[in-house]
Amino acid sequence: MADEGNNKEKKWQTVLKFLAAYLVAAWTFLQFVDWALLRYKISPYWVDMLLWVFIGIIPSLAIYLYNKDRINQKVLKLREKIIFPLNGLVVALVLFFGFGNSDLGSTTKEVSFTNDLGEIQTETITKQEFRVGVPIFNFQQSAKDSTSLWLGNTINKLLEIDLKQDKNISPEVSYAENTIDKIQASSVFNKFFVDGEYTVENGIYTITPTVHNSKNGKEIAKKTFTGPDFFALIDEISIYIKNNVGIVQEMQDRYIDLSIKEMTTSSMKALEAWAKRDYDEAVKIDSSFTLAYFYNAVRRNRYSHGELEEKYLIDKAYDLKNNLPIQSQFEILMYKHIIYNRWEDAEKLIGYQLEIEPNNEDYNRLLDIVYSETKNIDGHYQHALERFNQNKNEENARSYYTSLIFSGKFDDAINLIKAYELLSPDTEEIQRIKAYTYLSANKLEEAEKTYATMKLKWPEETIYQKTIDEYIAKLKTSQPNFDYDAYKGIYRTINSEQQIEYFQKDNSYFIHYKNQLMNRAFALNSDVLLSLDPGWVSGTKHNFQKDSLGNVYGVIVNQFNRNKTYDFYYYKETEEITNAYNLLKSHQFDNLEQTFEDLVTKYPNHWFLKDALKYVQYRKKQGNKALLKQYDKIAGTYGTRTFWVEKGKLFYKRDNLPKVEIFPIGENRYISLSKFETHYGFEENKDKKIASFSWSYHVANKEWIKAENNTNYILKN
Structure with missing residues (x-):
């Protein structure tokens, strides 16, 4: 019995030695595979799969090593006939469910696009699945200082711009004040998040970024960067973040890394204006600030502030685009297509951008806008569905929900809302969306019940709720016969x-x-x-x-x-009104007087058509030479207002307002085609100085009101 016990002990010692050697060999092999996958840009999931295989077969391997003499003679007991295949089946199931939907091919892909010269180009990028998502939260001041408070929400924006050059990482600007909110915002889809602190003292910037584990908020890495060059610190911090979220040097070297100063500005004053969205001031300080022109063009376009200004800004950004990474250059071209109403070109270029960044909220929103402009409801739905199936985050869920409402798929929308309602049943926003969905589906009883519950939980009298109550009450009696x-x-x-x-x-x-x-x-x-x-x-x-x-x-x-x-x-x-104004804007005056006379007669309530007719008639009466003399008399600067002549046309711009062309309807009164409700007036005061002021149209009273207060009545400099 003693000899048998000793034999078993020796057997197990031998088994453990072999297992130890096996684990060392397996670990060494995994390190080699990890290096090879990185070197040849192949999916890192293979390392994880092999690790599970090596660990998973240990039970069978231990049994084999213990009984290898017998098993080598092909003598297997019943338990071994069961355990070996069962062990293999369990490992196979783990691999199937754990990695069945994973991309096991290359970590990169090639995307082709047509550049602004019409040439086909190909770019190799890292697939979205293999990028490291990193939300970057606003940085907090270590010592309160109102003069540098704006930097808190600027450092994270600059880090995002800088890091986006590297397609191994997906940075995202986020805002939250406490750790709990930061974890909730980042933990579902990301392994890390970044925040930090900063101070400015005697021209020296001190910035301390911290990389956190997104699941529990624990600090992974923290380092303080100090120096007089703020922009150089941003570049250093970007590299530091990449190094501490798993982007090794070989991966970083795949992509260009321009300095943040080159991509933005070298002026802190211009940067401050940009950060505060005073883009006009930013380009006054630094006339080569590409992103200031670009962001201003995007803002102007979204709210249709003025076609001339939108085109001027996007053209300036386009002319200065070469200081930006290729992707940012195409983003500018993409917006140029939109501003110039080239919707087909815009859709193609947005598609290219989405291949690079499938989850970019701005690009997806732009594609939705293209679908809106082209009334492509089916395209909007298909795109939103694909986004949601790939990544069920909040933004994609909202887009998918909206597409369901547009497409009339109300039952699917209600089921989607119910899924999110389980997570947050007492959230006012979700309950409002739920009630709205019932309303859209014409399920009045459910809608009324949901709104009634909301009134009890969030009792606030609003025009919104009164309007909805009115709508439901009318639907109960009859369907509106909308013409x-x-x-x-x-x-x-x-x-x-x-x-x-x-x-x-x-x-x-x-x-x-x-x-x-x-x-x-x-x-x-x-x-x-x-x-x-x-x-x-x-x-x-x-x-x-x-x-x-x-x-x-x-x-x-x-x-x-x-x-x-x-x-x-x-x-x-109408189309005829649009055509008439297009001729006016392009200074094509043949038969235009008769055209506007007919329009004034046909559309008597369109009072602004009379102004256009007055301009055509006044221009005809005065002639080009007299008009240029009239323009030269008033051209100049009036406080923050500037009037100037360019190629025989008179233009006006006020700080932070769009550039517009103005047209005379008299010696001292002008109109624009951007704001029908405003006239621009000039007059000489008793000191023979020219003053600029405005007139505003009161629609209800059908009268023009002259503005003569201190902010609107300004003398020429």
Whole structure:
């Protein structure tokens, strides 16, 4: 018995020695495989799979080593006949469920695109699945100083811009003040998050970034960077972050790494203006600040501030684009296509950008806008569905939900909301979205019940809720007979170049503000459409206006947010009105007087058409030489206003407002085609100095009001 015990002990010692040697050999092999995969850009999942295989077969390996003499003679006991295949099956199942949907091929892919010269180019990038996601939160001041407070939300933006050059990492600017919120915002889809502190003292910048584990907030790495060159510190911190989130040098070397100073500006004053979104001031300080022109163009375009200004800004950004990475250059070109209304080119280029960054919120939003401009509801749905299936994050869920509403797939939308309701049942936003979904599906009983519950939990009297109650009450008695054929079309506002288009698809009404995402609309009655924000207490009521003959000429848009309301006036813009104004803008005056005379007669409520006619008639009366002399007299600077002549045309710009061309309707009065409700006036005071002021049109009273207060009545410098 003693000999048998000793033999078993020796056997197990031998088994353990072999297992130890096996583990060492396996670990060495894994290190080699890891290096080889990195070297040849192959999926790192193979290392994980092999690790599970090496660990998973240990039970069978231990049994074999212990009984190898017998097993080598092909003598297997029943337990071994069961354990060996069962062990293999378990390992196979673990690999299937753990890695069945993983990409086991190359970590990179090639994307082809047409550059701005029309040439086909190919770029190799890291696939989204293999990039390291890193939310970067705002940095906090170590010592309170109001003069440098703006840096807190600027450091993270610059780090994002700098890190985006490296396609091994997916940085994202995020905002949260405490660790719990940071973990909640980053833990689901990311392994890390970054935040930090900073101080500025006597021109010396001290920045301390911290890399955290996103699952528990624990500190992984922390280092302080100090020096007088703020931009150089950003470059150093970017490399530090990459080094501490697993981006090894060989991976970093695949991509270009421009300095942040080269991509933005070398002026802290210009950077501060940019950070505060005062883009006009930023380019005054640094006329080569590409991103300031670009961000300003994007903002102007989104709200249709002025076509001239949008094109000027995007053209400036495009001319200066060579100081940016290739992807940023294509982003500028993408927006140029949008601003110039080249929608097909824009869609192609956005598709290329999304191949590089599939989860980029800005690019996905832009593609949704393209779908809105082209009324491609099916394309919007397919894109949103693919995004959601690939990555079920909050942004993709919102986009998918919106596409379901647009497509009339209300049951799917309700099921989607119920899934999120299980996670946050008492969230006001989710309950509002749920109620809105029932309303869209015409499930009035469920909608009314949900809204009633919300009133109890969040009791606040709002115009929003009163409007909804009115809508539900009317639907209970009868369906509104909305006159779609009379109201469809494009309407233009009087205080900017913004347009609204009303259209119908699959028996549903839609409202689309130019350069923004379309919205589903509800017919409140025969001449009113209602648009609601699903998750917030805001919306718009569109009251269509008819003349004495019953012809639709405009719409008054009541914009409401809780108990605040604002009214905006829009007028129907037919194709013949659009064509006439296009001729006016391009200074093609043949037969234009007769054209506007006919339009004034046909559309008597479009009071601004009379102004266009006055300009055409005044220009004809004066002639080019007299007009240029008139322009030269008033050209100059009036405080923050500037008027100048360029190629025989008169232009006006005020700080932080768009550039517009202005047209004379008299010796001292001018109009623009960007803001119909504003006239620009000039007069000499008693000291023979020229003053600039404005007139504003009061729609309700149908009168022009002269602005003569200190901020509007300004003498020429």
